[in-house]
Amino acid sequence: MSLYSPAEQTYGEVNQLGGVFVNGRPLPNAIRLRIVELAQLGIRPCDISRQLRVSHGCVSKILARYNETGSILPGAIGGSKPRVTTPNVVKNIREYKQSDPGIFAWEIRDRLLADGVCDKYNVPSVSSISRILRNKIGNLSQPNQYESSKQASAQAGLSYNHIYPYSYPNTMSPTGTKMGSHPGVPVTAGHMSISRAWPSAHTVSNILGIRAFMDPAAITGAEGYGPKMEDWSSVNRAAFPASHTVNGIDKSAIDGDIKYGQPSSTLSSYVSACAYSPTNQYGVYSGPAGGYVAPGHHHWQPQSPTLSHPGGGMGMHAGEIQSPMTFKHQAREGTQRDRKPPTPLNLNSVHGLNLPTSSS
């Protein structure tokens, strides 16, 4: 799909509940966040599922993950984690080699075990060590930036918190038709495309995207749905609302972002735990404002509970969700008979679902 996609086709499919999703891709952060927030308001998962039009399996998964890790973010997709040849291992191999240039690969292997660098489960094979020697350490005199960059964080275990690594191809739309118009966007800098990148033009598309997202009808209707996946995704990402404190659920942040822009550092808590960030290549969205996001950490490892990290600067237009759902309470309200009317807050207001679009 990458190359080009049929523009008219919507990017995304519609699930049984009428929600739009992109197969293989994570739900937009804004929706993920909304799921968590609604759950915290006491809304049952099944209701959340219906309201947001996200499969219950997904709601269940996101909530479970949130409970476990404290993060609403999806895990890192793609790439391959350094399995045995972690930077630390490479570093050690290099050291062994430097101190004894004639050392055999099997000897290195034994030393890695002996020194506790690796255990029997993750020690590289002799052939791997040979490859490392050949490919990464071949010329000891060279600085080898690879390591320097990663190595640091590498074994730390905790280093990964970052924002979701969505990398996003910034290539805006290949098609160019719609977006082409504003080429300004930086393709170059992969990172940040998100937040800053979205000046106006995107906005529109975002909106479309968004709407489409939630409202299938819109999609179809809008032939435009211009933003193809990428944009879409960007939307998503960007959309990350911010609020933090899950408990408190302050939407203020969100609102804020609705206004666009504000970097909301707030979402940190939600975001934080996300998985690692891939190399710093795309940097992760350093947000507009933020520049936080230190490139350095990425680390593989399952996410951990630690979380809060200022990472976030994504720009978000949280708005995304808003429109879609607007929570049609209709359905539910009618049936309110449920059990506890959990919503003290009124769903509608929950997130500020107000659609800023119109106003602003």
Place this chain on the structure above:
DNA sequence: TCCGTAACGGTTGAA
């Protein structure tokens, strides 16, 4: 009816 989870088809990105 609700919810956890496996299967499935998909995307991604490091190696």
Place this chain on the structure above:
DNA sequence: CTTTCAACCGTTACG
């Protein structure tokens, strides 16, 4: 540059 491969995704269906 292309291919592999392992990670994750959300939906669906089942129990």
